[in-house]
Amino acid sequence: MTQSTATAALGAASTTVVRRAGRLLAGAAILALAALVGHPARGASGESLQELMKARDLSEADVTAALKTYMPTGRHDDYYIFASGGHSGQVVVIGVPSMRILKYIAVFTPEPWQGYGFGDETDALIETGDRHGHPLRWADTHHPALSELKGDYDGRYLFIGDKANARVAVVDLADFATKQIVSSNLIESDHGGTFVTPNTEYVIEASQYPAPLGGKYAPLEQFNDEYRGAMIFWKFDRDKGRIVPEQSFAIELPPYAQDLVDAGKLASDGFAFCNSINTERAYGGDLEGRPPMESGYSQNDMDYLHVIDWKKAEQVVKAGKTEKIAGFTVIRLPVAVEEGLLHFVPEPKSPHGVDVSPDGKDIVVGGKLDTHATVYSIEKIKQLIADKKFEGTDPYGVPILPFKESIRGQVEIGLGPLHTVFDDKGNAYTSVFIESVAAKWSLKDLKLIEKIPAHYNIGHITAAEGDTVSPDGKYVVMMDKWALDRFAPVGPLLPQNFQLLDVSGEHMQLLADLPIPLGEPHYAQMIKADKLKPLEVYKPVGTNPLTETKDPHAVEGGKERIDRKPDGVHVYMTAIRSHFTPDIIRVKEGETVHLHITNLEQAYDATHGFAIDSHNIQLSLEPGEHANVTFVADKPGVFPMYCTEFCSALHLEMAGYLLVEPKAGGTTAKADTTAAKGKK
Ligand SMILES: [Cu+2]
Numbered sequence: 001m002t003q004s005t006a007t008a009a010l011g012a013a014s015t016t017v018v019r020r021a022g023r024l025l026a027g028a029a030i031l032a033l034a035a036l037v038g039h040p041a042r043g044a045s046g047e048s049l050q051e052l053m054k055a056r057d058l059s060e061a062d063v064t065a066a067l068k069t070y071m072p073t074g075r076h077d078d079y080y081i082f083a084s085g086g087h088s089g090q091v092v093v094i095g096v097p098s099m100r101i102l103k104y105i106a107v108f109t110p111e112p113w114q115g116y117g118f119g120d121e122t123d124a125l126i127e128t129g130d131r132h133g134h135p136l137r138w139a140d141t142h143h144p145a146l147s148e149l150k151g152d153y154d155g156r157y158l159f160i161g162d163k164a165n166a167r168v169a170v171v172d173l174a175d176f177a178t179k180q181i182v183s184s185n186l187i188e189s190d191h192g193g194t195f196v197t198p199n200t201e202y203v204i205e206a207s208q209y210p211a212p213l214g215g216k217y218a219p220l221e222q223f224n225d226e227y228r229g230a231m232i233f234w235k236f237d238r239d240k241g242r243i244v245p246e247q248s249f250a251i252e253l254p255p256y257a258q259d260l261v262d263a264g265k266l267a268s269d270g271f272a273f274c275n276s277i278n279t280e281r282a283y284g285g286d287l288e289g290r291p292p293m294e295s296g297y298s299q300n301d302m303d304y305l306h307v308i309d310w311k312k313a314e315q316v317v318k319a320g321k322t323e324k325i326a327g328f329t330v331i332r333l334p335v336a337v338e339e340g341l342l343h344f345v346p347e348p349k350s351p352h353g354v355d356v357s358p359d360g361k362d363i364v365v366g367g368k369l370d371t372h373a374t375v376y377s378i379e380k381i382k383q384l385i386a387d388k389k390f391e392g393t394d395p396y397g398v399p400i401l402p403f404k405e406s407i408r409g410q411v412e413i414g415l416g417p418l419h420t421v422f423d424d425k426g427n428a429y430t431s432v433f434i435e436s437v438a439a440k441w442s443l444k445d446l447k448l449i450e451k452i453p454a455h456y457n458i459g460h461i462t463a464a465e466g467d468t469v470s471p472d473g474k475y476v477v478m479m480d481k482w483a484l485d486r487f488a489p490v491g492p493l494l495p496q497n498f499q500l501l502d503v504s505g506e507h508m509q510l511l512a513d514l515p516i517p518l519g520e521p522h523y524a525q526m527i528k529a530d531k532l533k534p535l536e537v538y539k540p541v542g543t544n545p546l547t548e549t550k551d552p553h554a555v556e557g558g559k560e561r562i563d564r565k566p567d568g569v570h571v572y573m574t575a576i577r578s579h580f581t582p583d584i585i586r587v588k589e590g591e592t593v594h595l596h597i598t599n600l601e602q603a604y605d606a607t608h609g610f611a612i613d614s615h616n617i618q619l620s621l622e623p624g625e626h627a628n629v630t631f632v633a634d635k636p637g638v639f640p641m642y643c644t645e646f647c648s649a650l651h652l653e654m655a656g657y658l659l660v661e662p663k664a665g666g667t668t669a670k671a672d673t674t675a676a677k678g679k680k
Contacts, residue, residue: 065511071098079464081526082144082158086519089139096475099500099514107169107178108139108162115620120628121546129167129181140164142522143194151198151265151469155531159203161193168194168205172241175535177545182243185326186213187230192261192274202233206274210255214326223283229253249317249329251336254396260353265469266360268378270311273363275351279303302346312341337397346403353419358469366417372410373417373430381406409446413439421466423473431461438478452508457481460523476501487515536604538624551626553596568592575608576600577648583656589636589663598626609644612658636662
């Protein structure tokens with residue numbers, strides 16, 4: 001047997017092992033599988049599987065996990081995870097089961113590789129997210145939400161919230177690029193964002209820390225009267241793929257520090273559910289004789305689950321029973337009460353996740369300082385509202401439904417339940433922060449089935465299609481806040497850890513750890529890969545990704561030119577392997593330069609970059625893409641420009657010069673040379 005046929009045979013044998021692994025692995029008898037192949041499987045360097053396992057100190061469970069996650073070169077993952085990138089202001093795209101990072105999507109912050117924030121359009125896009133006149137160049141991306149149709153992910157858009165600055169962004173999954181950033185100027189921070197209604201009619205963003213609505217000032221002593229929360233319903237235009245602020249509205253809420261949200265579906269369609277963590281209305285003051293925020297927030301045994309009838313709210317908006325605050329349409333709190341679109345139900349102490357079951361009948365709440373997952377019944381809640389069976393009202397007149405008559409039951413699952421996701425077999429999976437486990441329990445009987453340890457401090461949890469009306473089961477990912485001892489040490493600031501679980505069998509199995517070294521990836525959603533149909537190239541050539549149409553400045557091959565206009569020098573440039581045309585730009589000191597660059601390539605992955613030294617210019621031009629960048633050539637000098645992607649054998653030669661000639665009276669480089677040679 002020649003070397004190559006032996007390798008081919010080994011490849012075929014490995015494939016057999018993997019296929020059988022999928023069907024037969026009950027107990028992970030890897031050694032027996034190796035024997036099935038006929039001979040012990042051998043690696044390229046000749047070791048048997050047993051020898052490899054011994055040399056690398058791998059257990060059978062390790063090898064099973066490896067077989068379940070290994071992707072031979074060229075094979076694609078079954079799922080995508082879209083995870084918030086935390087402080088980076090980006091989104092992380094991860095393949096499952098391989099747990100390979102596939103992309104960081106630039107959203108709220110400049111990202112040089114994608115040229116995001118370094119050209120006219122993306123720079124302006126980031127600026128649309130500036131607030132109160134302050135440039136914002138960071139974000140705390142928190143909750144990504146995939147667009148839905150009939151309660152299922154449709155693979156078209158992704159929304160992501162910025163907790164720190166109360167902003168929402170829209171990412172188009174055709175090109176994995178950010179298209180829009182909106183903020184209301186109504187609220188100062190959010191946490192309950194983003195969550196979508198079942199047909200993505202609205203993208204929901206709920207405030208977190210109460211403040212006077214609309215960016216006004218009011219002293220903390222007026223907290224109860226002047227400070228407020230709000231839930232914003234951003235209207236989404238599916239055809240245009242953009243949020244329509246003019247058709248969006250908010251509902252004013254008491255200052256209870258609203259937390260996470262989920263939209264009802266099927267049995268609970270038309271409702272939104274939101275937790276609150278500060279019905280105490282504490283506002284800190286540890287140096288002023290009041291309890292600190294943490295204890296002030298956690299004195300009551302119960303907070304309030306907010307039950308919001310958004311379909312009724314839509315009618316109230318249509319009827320014009322709204323006010324404008326900071327230019328935003330708001331249903332004021334007394335109107336919300338009067339119209340019966342806001343009700344409270346007590347919920348266990350300091351809750352976090354509120355999660356609607358796939359059939360929409362149950363709403364699961366985890367109380368961080370409690371040991372239960374509490375399961376509310378939408379049927380009971382609707383009946384209590386219809387019967388006006390309230391146990392009282394809060395200080396703002398909001399009716400409170402009786403706790404015991406609103407719930408279907410509680411499951412004792414451990415200390416610190418946070419967030420719950422679902423599989424296709426009627427099971428729920430709850431992250432349990434203080435105990436540091438993921439708990440699997442039965443939605444039907446409300447019985448705990450099994451726990452698996454997290455390493456360490458599990459926050460959120462995500463499941464394959466787990467927020468939809470039809471979850472897939474198969475995989476659950478634990479998002480751990482701590483990662484000590486999981487990875488090679490990298491100084492005091494460690495990555496966070498995503499841990500992939502196989503939940504297809506009787507017992508949960510830990511398959512893989514993925515360090516996320518970029519920010520606290522708060523939450524994620526997992527979608528079946530074949531639901532996405534990403535673009536390969538921009539068509540037609542000259543497309544501006546933000547407008548998704550041919551840019552008015554798009555440049556055709558052969559029509560490259562430099563035009564001097566009243567507003568400056570317009571350079572119409574093309575990029576194609578391996579040159580820019582024109583490759584020399586001559587301007588005078590102080591002139592404004594408008595670069596219009598089209599990548600003429602139509603080959604998949606034929607990206608060119610474009611950078612100019614010392615001008616903070618770096619573009620990424622995907623095949624067919626057009627970008628514009630404007631700058632003032634305020635310093636005389638010679639500035640090389642070059643392609644920043646290794647695009648071809650002559651990539652280094654894909655370069656040119658920006659020559660900024662000094663104003664009259666200045667000194668040119670040529671003059672310097674001649675002077676030095678004494679020929680002046
Ligand atoms: Cu290039």
